[in-house]
Every structure is written in structure tokens, then in C-alpha cells.
Amino acid sequence: EAGVTQFPSHSVIEKGQTVTLRCDPxxxxxxxxxxxxxxxxxxxxxxxxVKESKQDESGMPNNRFLAERxxxxxxxxKVQPAELEDSGVYFCASSHPxxxxxxxxxxxxGPGTRLTVT
Amino acid sequence: xxxxxQDPGPLSVPEGAIVSLNCTYSNxxxxxxxxxxxxxxxxxxxxxxxYSSGNKEDGRFTAQVDKSSKYISxxxxxxxxxxxxxxxxxxxxxxQKVTFGTGTKLQVIP
Numbered sequence: 001e002a003g004v005t006q007f008p009s010h011s012v013i014e015k016g017q018t019v020t021l022r023c024d025p026x027x028x029x030x031x032x033x034x035x036x037x038x039x040x041x042x043x044x045x046x047x048x049x050v051k052e053s054k055q056d057e058s059g060m061p062n063n064r065f066l067a068e069r070x071x072x073x074x075x076x077x078k079v080q081p082a083e084l085e086d087s088g089v090y091f092c093a094s095s096h097p098x099x100x101x102x103x104x105x106x107x108x109x110g111p112g113t114r115l116t117v118t
Numbered sequence: 119x120x121x122x123x124q125d126p127g128p129l130s131v132p133e134g135a136i137v138s139l140n141c142t143y144s145n146x147x148x149x150x151x152x153x154x155x156x157x158x159x160x161x162x163x164x165x166x167x168x169y170s171s172g173n174k175e176d177g178r179f180t181a182q183v184d185k186s187s188k189y190i191s192x193x194x195x196x197x198x199x200x201x202x203x204x205x206x207x208x209x210x211x212x213x214q215k216v217t218f219g220t221g222t223k224l225q226v227i228p
Binding site for chain 2: 004031033035041042043044045048055056058059091093106107108109110111112
């Protein structure tokens, strides 16, 4: 079974440019999450999709960030325009559909996209 | 104050030692407690998952949760060089959103 994949693995852009990150969850996983880790800080939640619907987007930092999950499969996270403080590693995770307590919290993470804004 | 506090280390131990990793938290609503292992340039990998208070053992790994003290621990017995990684505690109130500690970097020296 293929794991969570993310593309690109690394992106370097200039301040003011646009970047789009992509996440492909494990096949059959309805839940998809985006997290971010900035230098020296903990991994922080950004948002959660259930299929194509945004379940919780309380962690999105501002309206420069736009996440989509068309068709309930892969997801994209667009940053427009990028600022210096957006640099960090963006992780995507996915989990099974809700089917008992244990299943909800086995979130499988991708390798992350390292974003550098200069 | 952060919701989850974790000593960043680094922690260096000789091979075969017992490793103790800990986190404290402030949010009484947390019910689900997890430990993730992260190797360099990789994503976090779920090691242990515990619901509410108690102990859970899986091979060389034991997770403990003490909700009365808001304190969780991960013990690694007979540590191996391959255990060298960053260990992240994580917890949730049951609403899917997971809150992480900063991670403790562990090095097991052969």
C-alpha cells in the first residue's frame, strides 16, 4: 500500500510569488490534514478535510493560504502571495474514515514539503 | 504558555540503555495521547497511541499517561542505534486536530 505522498519535496520561491503544494493521501482515506512546522517550533495543525469538505480550518494563518480537495482525493495548498514567515515544512497526513475511536487517530504522515521563501 | 511542553534535548545515551521521554500538557480536554518518531527529512511515524490514562506496551516501547498530573511518558528499553531520531508527543481532545510537542532529539551511541 502506497503511503502519503507530497510534491514537491522542496520549493524555493521569492517573496510575493505563489506556490502550490500537493498531497496524495493513502487510497480510501477520507480524512486529510495539513500541518506546518516552522524553524524551531512544533508541528502545528492547519486544517482538516473530510472527503472534499473542510471540517476544521482553525489553524490556517491568514487568507493568503487556500486549501482545496476536489473530488475528495488529492489536496492542494496554495500560498499567495508568499511571505518570509511562510518558510517551513508542510506536512500532509491522512487517516481512515471514522469507524471507532482507534481509527480516528492513526494519522499517517507524508515526508513533507520544505518551503523556503527568500 | 504552550499547550504541550517537551524538552527538546538532545538526549544522548549508550546502546542498551533505558530511555525516558516525557511531556506535560495544560489542556484538560486532551483524551488521546500519541508518540511519533521522526527520522531526518522524513514525516512523523506513529509509534504508540493511548486513550485516557494508563500504560500501553509494544515490544521495547511503553507509553504511560497520567491525566491527574497531565504528564505522559515514553520508555524505550534496550535502546538501539536505529532508535536515534526525534520523538514527538502529540495529543488530541477528540476532534481530530492533533497538538504536538516540539520533539526530543535522541541519539543512541553504539
